[in-house]
Amino acid sequence: MLKLGIIGTNWITQQFVEAAISSGQYQLAAVFSRHAATAEAFIEKTRPAKAYTVLDEFLASDCDVIYIASPNSLHAQQTIAAVNAGKHVIVEKPMVTHPSQLQALQAALAAHPQVMVFEAARHLYDPNFKVVSDYLLTHSVTGASLTYMKYSSRYDAYLAGEQPNIFSPRFAGGALMDLGIYLVYAAVAWFGVPKHVTYLPHLLASGVDGDGVAQLTYGDFDVVLRTGKTTNSEAQSEVYFGRDTVAFDSPGEFTALRLTTAKGTEDLWQPHAANPMVEEATYFAKALQTNDRAAFEQKWALAQQVHAVMGELRASAGIRFDDDPE
Ligand SMILES: NC(=O)c1ccc[n+]([C@@H]2O[C@H](COP(=O)([O-])OP(=O)(O)OC[C@H]3O[C@@H](n4cnc5c(N)ncnc54)[C@H](OP(=O)(O)O)[C@@H]3O)[C@@H](O)[C@H]2O)c1
Structure with missing residues (x-):
């Protein structure tokens, strides 16, 4: 225990x-x-x-x-x-x-x-995340469009003149840091480190991004990320395989997952725990209790790649936080 x-x-x-x-x-x-x-x-x-x-x-x-x-x-x-x-x-x-x-x-x-240090990127441990990862092992990707955009419960307070932590550069807030990171994690885990990245945000007066669109260039294909905390999106996320498409709501939620090919549409969705943190808590406990250094090294390496990309995205948009180095 x-x-x-x-x-x-x-x-x-x-x-x-x-x-x-x-x-x-x-x-x-x-x-x-x-x-x-x-x-x-x-x-x-x-x-x-x-x-x-x-x-x-x-x-x-x-x-x-x-x-x-x-x-x-x-x-x-x-x-x-x-x-x-x-x-x-x-x-x-x-x-x-x-x-x-x-x-x-x-x-x-x-x-x-x-x-061991683990970043609680909970969606990595959702069984549906692995369904997409497994599909990518045997099929060539031709692009993706990933969306995670939710109207924040704290945005009304921001609009009323307060500065909740999540909308403040003092606390490194904003859409990219809060929800965009789920998309960056998915892109890097599924497709690898992009060759070039650009982030086009809509900046709030506080200095953080309320929403934005990122483009990740991989050479043979591009991945578009759409994130935001000032709007609700119903758009689905999609990974393209030429004629075939794997579609889901958001890699941060996975309430649906299906594959559409020339033959029709197949439901690929896997049941997951009602509390979305159960799978990650279970994974971390097993790694810690069995001293699974390989699990730690693998997740640590992924986190390093993700945060390198996050830094490039933020730099491309000129978003600065109070604690940033000069
Ligand atoms: N994985 C997920 O699904 C998920 C969902 C939501 C949030 N998160 C993450 O969880 C973290 C916390 O998010 P949140 O929305 O709960 O943040 P928050 O409300 O701004 O702060 C979280 C806690 O930190 C302490 N705190 C607040 N302001 C502080 C300050 N100025 N200085 C020091 N401590 C302060 C408070 O605890 P005390 O008053 O007890 O000190 C508060 O309960 C974020 O990093 C967010 O990305 C993850």
Whole structure:
């Protein structure tokens, strides 16, 4: 049983803790919050666990693994602190907000070779993600159009003059960092590292992207990504194989998945857990409990590629965050 510590107490942490406990592989042991009352209120729902408001004390607890779901700009520094404390880490996407942070993370991992860090890119562990991956093994891709665009529950507050973390350059917010990363992960995992990338965003007055379109050039084909937090899209995502098409709603949701060929349409959808974090929680627990370094190395290599592409996309659009290096 893995002793789990958590940073961040919003609904997504509740969802992860429920997924982790339902996997039967974790017990909640420690909760870090900036406020004691918030930590205690979280523990009320998921007893028993100890509350902390001092990060060093939390990291000195006997947790095996820390799940980090704080604002984006804190992920890299909190992950490094946890690694340096000898803890495994499951960190919400985006693990880093600038590719240069990967080097600092890599240095911390090199100093603690027993530790593993996983980015919680939950869709990679959806069985439907693998259906597309498997189809690509035996069929030649000719292009793709991937969409993940949802009107944010915090956009009304932004429009009313507030600056929620997810719409703030101080916290490395914006559509690309929040939902676009699901698409970048899918593109890099399925098609590899593109030769060239461009991002054309619609920038909000705060400086982050409200929505945007990215083009990933692979040489023989292109992939178009459409992401946003200021609009709801009903557009389906598609991967093209000449005459044939694999279509689904979004690689971040996968509520449908089908293949259309000259012979007709075949339903390829695989059932997945109602809580979309169960598959990743189960995968991470197995990797940690069996010390599966190969699983870690493979996901780490993918994360590095993804964040290199994320950095290029952001640079191509001139989007800057407060914590960016000069
Ligand atoms: N995988 C998914 O499906 C999914 C879905 C949603 C979000 N996420 C990810 O989860 C992360 C958190 O997202 P969120 O929307 O929950 O973010 P958030 O509400 O802005 O903050 C998350 C938590 O961080 C702490 N926090 C808030 N503001 C802070 C500040 N100024 N300084 C330090 N800590 C602060 C709060 O916990 P305390 O008050 O207890 O300190 C809060 O509960 C993001 O990285 C996001 O990408 C993932």
